[in-house]
Amino acid sequence: MSSLRAKIQDVFNEPACEQNRGKDAKARKEGCSKPLTPGAAAGGCAFDGAKIVLQPITDVAHLIHAPLACEGNSWDNRGAASSGPTLWRTSFTTDLTELDVVMGRGERKLFKAIREIQEAYGPPAIFVYATCVTALIGDDIEAVCKRAAEKFGLPVVPVNAPGFVGSKNLGNKLAGEALLEHVIGTVEPDDAGLYDINILGEFNLSGEFWLVKPLFDRLGIRVRACIPGDARYLDIASAHRARAAMMVCSTALINLARKMEQRWDIPFFEGSFYGITDTSEALRQISRLLVNKGADPEILGRTEALIAEEEAIAWKKLDAYRPRLEGKRVLLNTGGVKSWSVVHALMGIGIEIVGTSVKKSTVEDKQRIKQILKDDNHIFEQMAPRELYAMLSEYKADIMLSGGRTQFIALKAKTPWLDINQERQHPYAGYDGMVELVRQIDLAIHNPIWCQVREPAPWDCQPAVREELPRTKSETATVQAFKKFAGTMADELGEC
Known part of the structure; x- marks a missing residue:
């Protein structure tokens, strides 16, 4: 728990965040989350935030060390999409019961679950998530993961972000810390180039990144790792060889971008792919960073040509509306x-x-x-x-x-x-x-x-009064006979 406390304080004191730099020392220790209002919905917890960041890594098995409800409440809470592997769509949990907690069988059950996943699916890696229950009873998931990795010969990554430590945003950052500590930099690619970039904080919601990636392909820019949208484990493990990076959502993974710049000299900027103007500016910024890192300056001209072409097409379509x-x-x-x-x-x-x-x-x-x-x-x-x-x-x-x-x-x-x-x-x-x-x-x-x-409901409208039409002789006789019959029945009921 001491190492977890140190990580939490580290992500609270984030020097890359201008808002954080403007606070005093006491305010920085409190982080960016607002205090909860009694009786109000608290939103997602730290575990939920970590799961959001890491689950879109599509070829990895995500194992939740917790009672069943933790996985059930957090599974698939974002509409991320995959272009290939579907293992991330399978839900894995140790399903701890009260008896497991009382008898201290949590770590043994976790090791067994890792072995079963490795034998049945053979994933390139397994991510193991701590939760409130397992953190409170003291299960050492880092030790179990280390032992399992040695035993089964595959990376087993501990994600130490139990829900009670803070908000969903804190969980996002703790997930980034897990990637830095256990994944990024563990694989050396043999095809690193001058036009490799990372996209951080892009979740590929409803396949959004697939609308952006073709633009990079046309410029000859390779997205080495999109973290986490439609990501693969080996791509993230070799992400340290990218030449530049774009941060899409700074509140989620700003710590990841800053530390990758410090460790591997990968410059980054904050941008957006929402909106025509911002998409164009993002392409320009990426090209500039690549040129500063040694790419051919001619990419700047190709970028402007692509932007002019795409903006003209987009505005022509928008003018129709x-x-x-x-x-x-x-x-x-x-x-x-x-x-x-x-x-x-x-x-x-x-x-x-x-x-x-x-x-x-x-x-x-x-x-x-x-x-x-x-x-x-x-x-x-x-x-x-x-x-x-x-x-x-x-x-x-x-x-x-x-x-x-x-x-x-x-x-x-x-x-x-x-x-x-x-x-x-x-x-x-x-x-x-x-x-x-x-x-x-x-x-x-x-x-x-x-x-x-927006129209009034039928029962709120006064019905129109219809003018009574004159009756024929036969209709009049029928009405009189019915009235006579009704009067006779009323007299008989009254006598009873």
């Missing part, structure tokens, strides 16, 4: 890079941004939002569900882009909603991804269902 979306109002209730990076393209086709959340955004993200919107009134730290509902029900926004947690607020307010977070079904990265995002916004806003659900 301008007549339908110009003047429409969008509310962004998300965080991180998405709170500002998609704004450029949306405003470029005439969409108005009525508000964007900065709940999970860094100081740099907030500064970018202010530069784009030029109005602090459109920026909110967080908005209570009641306030969101009031804003949407008064039709101050034509659509809300958010995660699944707030979709029911929009639906209750009878307002179109589009999922932009990790559960989404469509890729929105790169040039083609931006066009897809605008297409989905158009489909959502102009869906005819909204006109129907």
